Amino acid sequence: MSPDRPPRVPDDYDPADFVPFAVTVDLAVFTVRDGHLHVLLVERGEEPYRGHWALPGGFVRPRESAGQAARRELAEETGLSPDTVAGLRPEQLRTYSDPDRDPRMRVVSVAYTALLPDLPEPRGGGDAAQARWTRHDTGELGHLAFDHGRILADGRRRIGAKLEYTCLATAFCPPEFTLGELQQVYETVWGVTLDRPNFRRKVLTSPGFVEPVEGPPRRTGGRGKPAALYRAGTATALHPPLLRPEGRPTP
Amino acid sequence: MSPDRPPRVPDDYDPADFVPFAVTVDLAVFTVRDGHLHVLLVERGEEPYRGHWALPGGFVRPRESAGQAARRELAEETGLSPDTVAGLRPEQLRTYSDPDRDPRMRVVSVAYTALLPDLPEPRGGGDAAQARWTRHDTGELGHLAFDHGRILADGRRRIGAKLEYTCLATAFCPPEFTLGELQQVYETVWGVTLDRPNFRRKVLTSPGFVEPVEGPPRRTGGRGKPAALYRAGTATALHPPLLRPEGRPTP
DNA sequence: TCCTTAATGGTCAGGTTGACTATAAAGGTG
């Protein structure tokens, strides 16, 4: 698997200015489980940071884009089919390029976020050791490898913000879900509690956010009145947005 | 200017998987001039795309981050001092990594956006030919080099969205400005007209957006009642946001 | 049967927005 065209130094720059970089992708994959935000982590099997937890990811191959690499790594790491992963539409977060972020060499990493419905317990299929869902809130995740702690924090802030003005929250839910489940996504990611009737009103009056499923309702856990089921609608943006309480953006 | 540490292939991957990439930055620099959105472009002096217009940018050097490269290139291209450029805080847009985006070799480009107050006519100082402000709306800018047309479109969409929920618009204005000038920033970027009293009320009741300047007002162009002057406030976010009309996000 | 839980259907006051009218203060024009 060598590159189709060998890389050449561009001729309109001083060759001394050109350095080969390695380019990787890193994935901040979130899910909501038991009312807590979880993130997919792998345990590193090699130095540096052997034994530390890290975000799943890997090198971009010669003939693929960073987005393709992200989808490939996500499929390898979770054991999900490529089709399923493509439907998750991993979204580019930002690129990390500090010269010293990897002690081995100059590595530039394009980070992605992805949102999974719920606990398809990962089979560690990729390069590293097992992949595991880890609670994001507790101190359970110590110091991550490289600058992955920063990437993870940036990813969490981004998805929190996107919940406000997009319909992204449905990506955390299974194909059919109750409004209670959808509300719990917001409450979990934002770390707040929302008024149930108000949340319901907002969601149902936002055109295209959700659409009702015909047929009998299901009971969530047995307790309480059975809830109606909804599917994700066709809308992608939320106008006006669903602002989080206090008007205080996560810093 | 050779790298401090020669790049090495990471030992936990098949060497065939590792390809050296070139990493560049590209800058989408906007300003508002005569009520029109302008973007900073340079004319390419070499193949490929010789004679085409392109975004300013260049290679990331061995010991600098992409952000540092963006600030350096912006200073070179505009002739502004590094201090001034640092104050502009170029913001990362996204990374473009299509394998065929540069016909010469494998180049991954980290794109940035920057907002300038007004027409400091650039002196073409950098590598390429002259840098020029070009109107963004007209067909004046034909096909840009590489995938720069797409980068430019992404950048415009991003700043349009950020005007809604941040105080970014003041970055388009000189240190002291009138509310009419601030409003024209919104109208120009969004391509709409806004009600003047309503815009005024919204800005003045948003804490920290702008703060009044003591002293006599100035007249903008001579015509009309003199307007009061304001400075950018300390706030960075806008809660609640200033949504654009029609509730229709730029697609 | 009663209690608890969760879903759903309402009301109501306050805040924000969009549409609109009115007034003030400048320059330009006859």
Add this chain to the structure above:
DNA sequence: CACCTTTATAGTCAACCTGACCATTAAGGA
């Protein structure tokens, strides 16, 4: 100079949205 145009500023009013509530329904558990 009177008068018009232009721009800034002040204010009104209804529609809409939101947050804080209260009430009812329908399930399971004790």
